[in-house]
Amino acid sequence: MPRPARAIRIRPVPVVRGKPDGFTLIELLVVVSIVALLLGIVLPALSGAREAARAAGCLANHRQVATIITMYADQNDGRTPALGWPWTTTPFWALVVQEEAGRSGEGPDLYSRRSILVCPSARRVYGDEIERTLAMNVTGLAGEPGDVANFDVETVSVRLDRVQFPSDTPMLVDSAAAVFDSNAPPPTRTVGTLDFRNPVHVQDRLGWYHGGLNKLKGTQFHAAMYDASAQSHRTVSEDWRRRLP
Numbered sequence: 001m002p003r004p005a006r007a008i009r010i011r012p013v014p015v016v017r018g019k020p021d022g023f024t025l026i027e028l029l030v031v032v033s034i035v036a037l038l039l040g041i042v043l044p045a046l047s048g049a050r051e052a053a054r055a056a057g058c059l060a061n062h063r064q065v066a067t068i069i070t071m072y073a074d075q076n077d078g079r080t081p082a083l084g085w086p087w088t089t090t091p092f093w094a095l096v097v098q099e100e101a102g103r104s105g106e107g108p109d110l111y112s113r114r115s116i117l118v119c120p121s122a123r124r125v126y127g128d129e130i131e132r133t134l135a136m137n138v139t140g141l142a143g144e145p146g147d148v149a150n151f152d153v154e155t156v157s158v159r160l161d162r163v164q165f166p167s168d169t170p171m172l173v174d175s176a177a178a179v180f181d182s183n184a185p186p187p188t189r190t191v192g193t194l195d196f197r198n199p200v201h202v203q204d205r206l207g208w209y210h211g212g213l214n215k216l217k218g219t220q221f222h223a224a225m226y227d228a229s230a231q232s233h234r235t236v237s238e239d240w241r242r243r244l245p
Contacts, residue, residue: 054120055210055232058174058222061116062230065134066171068100069093070228073160080158080171083136084151084193087185091155093136094192111189119174119222121209122190126177132189133207135175139196140243147243151193158226162245166226170196170240173223174207196240206236 073080081093088110090096094117098104103112111117111131122133141158143150150156163169175191178184185192194205210232211220224230 051121051210054124055222058119058121058210059230059232061119062134062172062222062224063228064101064116065097066224066226066228066230068097069171070160072096072100073157076157078159078161080160082151082155082157083138083141085153085155087192091157094132094134113188119207119209121218122174122207125209126190129188130190132185132192133175134172135191135194135205136172137170137196137240137244138193139241140245142193142195142198144195144197159245160226163226164242164245165239167229168237168239169226169242169244170223171226171228174209174221175205176207179204196236202236 069080081091081096083093086092088095090099095104095110098111098115098117101116103115105111113128113131115131117132117134118130119133123130126133138151138156140147141149141151141156143152160166173194175194177187177190190207191205194201196202206221208218208221210222211218211234220232220234222230223233
């Protein structure tokens with residue numbers, strides 16, 4: 001007699017209850033918040049580091065330009081290149097500097113866009129088309145009453161041996177784009193001269209490119225002195241109103 005079939009008992013598979021795959025909404029929001037916080041901390045630091053590098057490059061450019069002008073004067077009876085006229089040929093100071101630095105041009109290519117005449121921080125403001133962002137100090141040589149010359153109508157130089165306080169007398173400074181009459185330079189160049197006796201020049205022509213994260217205006221400008229030193233400045237000294245020899 002056959003044996004009766006045994007019933008097969010099927011045991012249910014235990015369900016392991018745990019966390020679902022992936023992130024929950026709360027976890028995702030926490031991660032996003034942490035990333036946003038880190039970006040808020042890191043990005044300003046990176047921006048500050050980039051600006052510090054640009055500022056250091058600008059100061060190096062100032063020193064090199066001042067050194068070239070000093071070397072030129074050593075070879076020309078102590079006289080600097082021309083502060084102004086003739087604007088588009090040597091011995092205009094900017095073209096002398098550019099040629100001594102190994103670059104030169106003429107006509108529409110008078111200046112090189114990659115030269116020591118351009119402050120890297122100014123390029124951040126004006127773009128890659130900018131060609132010159134420095135201005136020479138012309139205080140006392142601007143054709144005003146009592147001035148001995150007018151840089152705008154004749155070839156005018158400074159006698160280095162007659163500058164009384166070379167470590168405290170600006171030779172050149174960061175300058176801003178022209179905002180004045182038809183005698184302004186092309187939009188690819190900032191103004192090339194600045195008279196510290198003129199409050200309009202001080203207000204409109206100084207290039208405040210450094211010391212702040214604001215793209216359009218910083219809190220400092222750079223200046224190279226007649227001893228070829230260069231540093232940042234937050235204010236314009238009253239002593240800078242002295243007439244140049």
